[in-house]
Amino acid sequence: MSEASKDTLALGKQRSSHGRQQDEGVLVIRSIAMPADTNPSGDIFGGWLMSQMDLAAGNMAGRVSQGRGATVSVEAMQFLRPVKVGDEVTLYATLLKVGRTSMRIHVDAWARPRYSEKAQKVTDADFVFVALDENGAPRPVFDET
Numbered sequence: 001m002s003e004a005s006k007d008t009l010a011l012g013k014q015r016s017s018h019g020r021q022q023d024e025g026v027l028v029i030r031s032i033a034m035p036a037d038t039n040p041s042g043d044i045f046g047g048w049l050m051s052q053m054d055l056a057a058g059n060m061a062g063r064v065s066q067g068r069g070a071t072v073s074v075e076a077m078q079f080l081r082p083v084k085v086g087d088e089v090t091l092y093a094t095l096l097k098v099g100r101t102s103m104r105i106h107v108d109a110w111a112r113p114r115y116s117e118k119a120q121k122v123t124d125a126d127f128v129f130v131a132l133d134e135n136g137a138p139r140p141v142f143d144e145t
């Protein structure tokens, strides 16, 4: 990684991590899986989890770029374990890369059964967000002036 890339990554991490660097990711969302979020089999619907992950990545992207943005790709998503009703679901986001107009953000989702301390990773994926201007066109993540 070039020195310039390291600098923009460091600035992005500073903006998005409350000033604290955490290798394992920044806690962005914590939520409870509810009965309304289930699939026909009674487990939590994968689409609900994906939307939580997209929200988490979007939240970090908005902090890093300090403005609006959109998901342009989701890569390497894997569902490792089912999520059950009542689980506490926690989303951690890690800024991996800052390009000119894009940000690559890794999201890990963990679930903790309601009456247990044994949280387990349930999904992860890499999200690419593009910073957008008021017309919906890509804009630089960091002000280039």
Ligand SMILES: CC(C)(COP(=O)(O)OP(=O)(O)OC[C@H]1O[C@@H](n2cnc3c(N)ncnc32)[C@H](O)[C@@H]1OP(=O)(O)O)[C@@H](O)C(=O)NCCC(=O)NCCS
Pocket (backbone or CB within 6 Å): 070, 071, 072, 073, 098, 099, 100, 101, 102, 103, 128, 130, 136, 137, 138
């Ligand atoms: C986001 C959007 C404006 C980007 O437009 P575009 O013409 O592809 O823009 P560019 O080609 O200039 O690419 C912009 C950046 O995104 C990156 N990018 C584009 N497509 C990508 C992909 N499939 N995967 C990873 N990165 C991608 C480019 O590398 C570039 O990054 P950089 O500036 O950091 O080098 C356009 O694709 C769009 O509006 N998509 C729909 C977004 C949306 O609605 N998301 C919600 C879905 S529900």
